[in-house]
Amino acid sequence: MYMYFPFRVCWIKDIVVAVTGENIEAMKSIIQKYQHKGISLVEAGVTRHRSIFNGLKVLAGDQPGSRLSRPEVVIIHDAVRPFFEEDDLLKVVKAAKEHGAAGAVRPLVSTVISPSTEGCLDHSLERARYRASEMPQAFLFDVIYEAYQQCSDYDLDFGTECLQLALKYCGTNAKLVEGSPDLWKVTYKRDLYAAESIIKERISQEICIVVDKEEKEHIGHLLEAVLRNELNHVKVTSGVPCHAGGSIQHIIEQCYSFVCVNVMTADFQNTQKLLDMLEECNLSILYPVVVFSVHFLDFEVGPLSQKMESLMWIREFAIEAKKRNILLCGLLINYSQDERKLQESLRQGAIIIATLMKERNFALVGQLLVA
Amino acid sequence: MYMYFPFRVCWIKDIVVAVTGENIEAMKSIIQKYQHKGISLVEAGVTRHRSIFNGLKVLAGDQPGSRLSRPEVVIIHDAVRPFFEEDDLLKVVKAAKEHGAAGAVRPLVSTVISPSTEGCLDHSLERARYRASEMPQAFLFDVIYEAYQQCSDYDLDFGTECLQLALKYCGTNAKLVEGSPDLWKVTYKRDLYAAESIIKERISQEICIVVDKEEKEHIGHLLEAVLRNELNHVKVTSGVPCHAGGSIQHIIEQCYSFVCVNVMTADFQNTQKLLDMLEECNLSILYPVVVFSVHFLDFEVGPLSQKMESLMWIREFAIEAKKRNILLCGLLINYSQDERKLQESLRQGAIIIATLMKERNFALVGQLLVA
Ligand SMILES: [Mg+2]
Ligand SMILES: [Mg+2]
Numbered sequence: 001m002y003m004y005f006p007f008r009v010c011w012i013k014d015i016v017v018a019v020t021g022e023n024i025e026a027m028k029s030i031i032q033k034y035q036h037k038g039i040s041l042v043e044a045g046v047t048r049h050r051s052i053f054n055g056l057k058v059l060a061g062d063q064p065g066s067r068l069s070r071p072e073v074v075i076i077h078d079a080v081r082p083f084f085e086e087d088d089l090l091k092v093v094k095a096a097k098e099h100g101a102a103g104a105v106r107p108l109v110s111t112v113i114s115p116s117t118e119g120c121l122d123h124s125l126e127r128a129r130y131r132a133s134e135m136p137q138a139f140l141f142d143v144i145y146e147a148y149q150q151c152s153d154y155d156l157d158f159g160t161e162c163l164q165l166a167l168k169y170c171g172t173n174a175k176l177v178e179g180s181p182d183l184w185k186v187t188y189k190r191d192l193y194a195a196e197s198i199i200k201e202r203i204s205q206e207i208c209i210v211v212d213k214e215e216k217e218h219i220g221h222l223l224e225a226v227l228r229n230e231l232n233h234v235k236v237t238s239g240v241p242c243h244a245g246g247s248i249q250h251i252i253e254q255c256y257s258f259v260c261v262n263v264m265t266a267d268f269q270n271t272q273k274l275l276d277m278l279e280e281c282n283l284s285i286l287y288p289v290v291v292f293s294v295h296f297l298d299f300e301v302g303p304l305s306q307k308m309e310s311l312m313w314i315r316e317f318a319i320e321a322k323k324r325n326i327l328l329c330g331l332l333i334n335y336s337q338d339e340r341k342l343q344e345s346l347r348q349g350a351i352i353i354a355t356l357m358k359e360r361n362f363a364l365v366g367q368l369l370v371a
Numbered sequence: 372m373y374m375y376f377p378f379r380v381c382w383i384k385d386i387v388v389a390v391t392g393e394n395i396e397a398m399k400s401i402i403q404k405y406q407h408k409g410i411s412l413v414e415a416g417v418t419r420h421r422s423i424f425n426g427l428k429v430l431a432g433d434q435p436g437s438r439l440s441r442p443e444v445v446i447i448h449d450a451v452r453p454f455f456e457e458d459d460l461l462k463v464v465k466a467a468k469e470h471g472a473a474g475a476v477r478p479l480v481s482t483v484i485s486p487s488t489e490g491c492l493d494h495s496l497e498r499a500r501y502r503a504s505e506m507p508q509a510f511l512f513d514v515i516y517e518a519y520q521q522c523s524d525y526d527l528d529f530g531t532e533c534l535q536l537a538l539k540y541c542g543t544n545a546k547l548v549e550g551s552p553d554l555w556k557v558t559y560k561r562d563l564y565a566a567e568s569i570i571k572e573r574i575s576q577e578i579c580i581v582v583d584k585e586e587k588e589h590i591g592h593l594l595e596a597v598l599r600n601e602l603n604h605v606k607v608t609s610g611v612p613c614h615a616g617g618s619i620q621h622i623i624e625q626c627y628s629f630v631c632v633n634v635m636t637a638d639f640q641n642t643q644k645l646l647d648m649l650e651e652c653n654l655s656i657l658y659p660v661v662v663f664s665v666h667f668l669d670f671e672v673g674p675l676s677q678k679m680e681s682l683m684w685i686r687e688f689a690i691e692a693k694k695r696n697i698l699l700c701g702l703l704i705n706y707s708q709d710e711r712k713l714q715e716s717l718r719q720g721a722i723i724i725a726t727l728m729k730e731r732n733f734a735l736v737g738q739l740l741v742a
Contacts (some may be wrong), residue, residue, distance in 0.1 A: 099491070105484065109558055110503040111532045112483050112496075113476065113547070120470070120544040124504065124532040125483075132481040133495065161482045161495040173491040176484070181559050187480055188552050193568035194561035305676035315741070355734035363726035369738050370686070 009086050012075075014068050016058050018044040018051035034285065040068060049156045049165075052076060053148045060145055070141060073097060076162055077136040083182040083198060089136055091177045096138035100172040103137035103163045104179030131176065134183045137162055143170050203287045204357050207231065207257040209238035212270040219296060220261050222346060223333075227259075230350040231357075241277060252281050257357045259292045264335065266295060266310040268317055275321055275328070284325035290357050291321065291328045294349065296335035311368050318366030329356060330368040345371045380457050383446075385439050387429050389415040389422035405656065411439065420527045420536075423447060424519045431516055441512060444468060447533055448507040454553040454569060460507055462548045467509035471543040474508035474534045475550030502547065505554045508533055514541050574658045575728050578602065578628040580609035583641040590667060591632050593717060594704075598630075601721040602728075612648060623652050628728045630663045635706065637666060637681040639688055646692055646699070655696035661728050662692065662699045665720065667706035682739050689737030700727060701739040716742045 019027045019041050031039055042058050044051040057063055061070050073093055077084070088104060095102030108127050116122040144162065147169040155165060163174040186195050207227060211220040220238040227236050237251055252258075258278070260271045271293040278289055293314060297307055314330035321328040331352060334345035349371030356364060390398045390412050402410055413429050415422040428434055432441050444467055446460060459475060466473030479498050487493040514537055521540040522530075530536065534545040557566050578598060582591040591609040598607050608622055623629075629649070631642045642664040649660055664685060668678055685701035692699040702723060705716035720742035727735060 101492075103492075105486070106481075108483065109556055110477075110505055111535075112479065112501050113504045113532070113534070114501055115476070115547050116544070118544075119547050121472075121474075121534045121538055121547060123538075124535040125501075127531050128529075130483050130485055130496075133484045134481055158499075160498045161484070163484070163492045164482075164495040167492055167494075173487070173489075176486050176490050176492060181561075184559070184561065185480055188555070190552075190555065190565035190569060191561075194565040197564035197568070198561060305680060308679065309676060312741075351734045355732055359730055359732070361726055361730070363722045364735075364740070367738070367740050369735070370683075 009089060012089075013038065013071065014059065015039045016042055016055040016068075017079075018042050018055050020044045045156075047157055049148070049151075049159050049162075052162065053156065056141075056145050056148055059141065072141060073138055074141045074144060075136050075138045076144075078185065080186045081135050081183050082186065082195070083184070084136060085180065085182065088180060088183060089138075092136050092138035095175040095177050096140060099175040100143045100170070101137070101139045101163055101166040101174035102177055103174055104134045104183055105131035105176045106134050106179050106181070106183065108132055133161060133163065134179050134185075136183075137174070139166060143172050146170055147172075199287075200358060200360055203256045204234065204360070206235040206237070206251075206255045207259065207353070207357060208251045208255045209236065209259045209261060210270070210274055211238065211240055211261045212273075214240055216261060216263050219263055223259065223261065223294070223349070226343075226346045226350040227353065230347070230354045234354075241273070252277060253283065256283070256287055257290045259294055259353060262293065262295045264297060266297070266307040268293060268313065271317065271328070275317075275326065278326060279324055287325075288360055288362070289326045290360055291326055292331050292353055292356070293317075293328065294331045294333060294353075296333050298336060299334045300336065308368070314368055315366040322362065322365050327356075327360060327362055327365050329364060329366070332368065332370045334371070380460060383460075384409065384442065385430065386410045387413055387426040387439075388450075389413050389426050391415045416527075418528055420519070420522075420530050420533075423533065424527065427512075427516050427519055430512065443512060444509055445512045445515060446507050446509045447515075449556065451557045452506050452554050453557065453566070454555070455507060456551065456553065459551060459554060460509075463507050463509035466546040466548050467511060470546040471514045471541070472508070472510045472534055472537040472545035473548055474545055475505045475554055476502035476547045477505050477550050477552070477554065479503055504532060504534065505550050505556070507554075508545070510537060514543050517541055518543075570658075571729060571731055574627045575605065575731070577606040577608070577622075577626045578630065578724070578728060579622045579626045580607065580630045580632060581641070581645055582609065582611055582632045583644075585611055587632060587634050590634055593713075594630065594632065594665070594720070597714075597717045597721040598724065601718070601725045612644070623648060624654065627654070627658055628661045630665055630724060633664065633666045635668060637668070637678040639664060639684065642688065642699070646688075646697065649697060650695055658696075659731055659733070660697045661731055662697055663702050663724055663727070664688075664699065665702045665704060665724075667704050669707060670705045671707065679739070685739055686737040693733065693736050698727075698731060698733055698736050700735060700737070703739065703741045705742070 015038055017039060021043060024041060027041060040058060042054045045054055058066055059068055059071060059074060061068060073096055075089060092102045092104060108130055111124050111127050113124040114122045143166055147165040150169040151165050166172040166174055209220045209224055211217055224236050224238050258274060260274045262270055283289060311330055318328040331349055333349045334341060336342045352369055352371060386409055388410060392414060395412060398412060411429060413425045416425055429437055430439055430442060430445060432439060444464055463473045463475060479501055482495050482498050484495040485493045518536040518540040522536050537543040537545055580591045580595055582588050595607050595609050629645060631645045633641055654660060682701055689699040702720055704720045705712060707713045723740050723742060
């Protein structure tokens with residue numbers, strides 16, 4: 001189970017997660033590992049409605065030992081819809097305060113039909129007159145709790161729609177709110193593929209170029225320009241880390257991709273410094289962080305093979321970094337005097353950085369790539 | 372538009388594709404490029420039903436200049452559902468022959484609700500009693516053509532369901548056939564992500580290891596064993612290419628991933644031979660072909676840097692191969708006397724091969740990776 005966002009919405013007071021008995025321990029260890037706060041677990045029921053009812057009972061404060069206080073509004077959401085935004089929650093909560101209940105809806109993707117008992121078409125519904133009911137939904141707590149207390153065992157065992165319970169048992173006509181396409185349900189294997197791509201895209205929204213000294217900043221800017229060109233929609237920043245916790249520090253805390261620029265040197269001093277900074281801020285707990293140790297070397301000056309051998313140490317550094325969920329790669333850029341060659345090498349380097357940043361795959365850890 | 376499979380189903384006689392005016396030329400060049408046979412283009416209408424009707428008219432042979440003959444059965448399909456199998460087509464065709472009409476259906480993923488005019492919940496449908504109507508659908512040609520000729524302009528402009536037309540205008544109760552999850556509709560950006568992953572997975576079902584001489588076959592088998600371990604569900608074959616068009620030849624025609632094994636040599640003779648064979652069979656027209664030039668070298672014997680310099684020529688070969696849609700990468704494996712080291716290097720190599728084969732990304736073309 002992968003909850004993308006709700007744990008960061010500050011106005012949500014308590015979160016109750018319904019978990020089947022055999023998954024309770026795994027869930028506890030996830031909560032501990034990612035240091036999530038304000039989460040209570042409740043045993044899932046055999047059906048969706050029974051699970052929700054169990055969660056509501058805990059929030060009602062009826063349960064012995066429950067330290068939760070009865071909320072004014074409760075949001076009901078599926079863990080299989082991980083990609084909603086805060087705004088999706090706000091819209092249903094506001095509508096629920098006014099109408100007593102509200103739920104996100106989406107247009108139907110396929111025509112809905114009713115089969116006859118012989119498995120033939122009986123009739124089809126006019127697509128524009130119906131909507132797909134999605135999550136999240138929000139309710140005045142007293143409305144939905146009353147509905148679950150009143151409803152029949154048949155409802156609890158075969159029902160699929162909370163809004164319907166609010167209507168049937170409390171006479172509350174839920175407000176329907178147009179939801180975003182992000183509310184889709186991760187159901188099939190293809191949805192896992194899509195989910196993986198979306199997560200990778202979301203954590204690859206920013207790349208930070210780190211240069212060691214101010215006099216090297218112009219090389220950082222060269223790389224910055226080609227990366228901007230290669231990575232549409234990605235924020236590219238660059239700077240010099242300062243020890244008083246200044247310029248780079250605040251970027252590090254929200255960025256998952258770093259380029260460490262090294263000019264005419266085959267050692268890893270600066271890269272090591274960056275890795276140490278990253279370790280301090282503990283960011284790589286949530287997602288793997290990508291670090292490129294980029295070395296600008298003039299391929300025509302001096303024997304490259306000697307420098308290559310020194311650069312092959314990247315393998316050892318990468319093994320250590322991998323233990324901390326940091327994906328370290330080496331990249332050689334031809335710092336040629338020939339402007340055309342330099343630009344071509346920069347462009348190749350930017351393509352490599354863009355690709356590995358997006359794919360974030362550990363198979364290429366410790367490789368020394370040549371642009 | 373991406374049609375995955377139908378062009379290969381041998382019992383389909385003619386394919387009519389409805390294309391909007393501005394896309395006709397692009398479509399013609401796709402047909403030419405991929406050498407598709409038996410395809411006629413017809414101008415799309417302003418709605419789905421009008422496009423289908425235009426296609427049916429061409430098949431009916433009513434159109435001046437049409438060389439198509441009226442079929443017994445016609446399949447209607449959406450280009451946005453590219454991942455069906457031959458079996459999905461067979462099932463609807465058989466049912467259409469018996470019932471006059473048939474269509475694929477799937478369970479509803481979300482509850483369907485009916486909104487009131489105020490945008491509130493009026494009622495929700497019992498999910499188990501309805502189905503989503505998908506494609507493909509099949510019809511006796513005379514039934515569906517009659518239905519389209521009889522139906523009203525309102526139907527043509529606002530209808531979404533062909534089965535409904537067959538029912539309404541010919542009294543034909545379409546048989547509903549349970550479809551596979553593969554029939555889903557590529558609708559949102561996330562669906563493009565999923566589609567890309569599925570295509571990459573489908574063309575990465577087989578990897579072929581090529582060794583130059585029979586006495587090297589045991590090294591091919593070593594690599595084969597670790598690759599099998601790393602690549603579940605992927606068929607791993609190996610062999611020696613023979614000039615009479617034998618063993619490897621038939622594999623080359625259905626495989627998109629190759630590993631060329633080179634033992635204690637830093638040259639590209641064998642790799643070049645494989646590239647020539649691949650060029651002859653023209654496979655890379657459809658999808659990029661991945662070729663790994665794998666070099667087994669003992670890292671402890673002789674100066675590696677000299678061999679590395681020779682291996683860096685992979686960059687030049689890769690630039691040539693890329694023009695033919697072949698993605699060439701170099702991979703160095705430590706052919707150590709130490710069994711433990713050899714196994715570790717083999718395992719690392721297999722992980723790299725598995726990853727690049729799956730991601731099939733041109734950014735890493737011409738790189739020399741070290742396992
Ligand atoms: Mg449909
Ligand atoms: Mg639902």
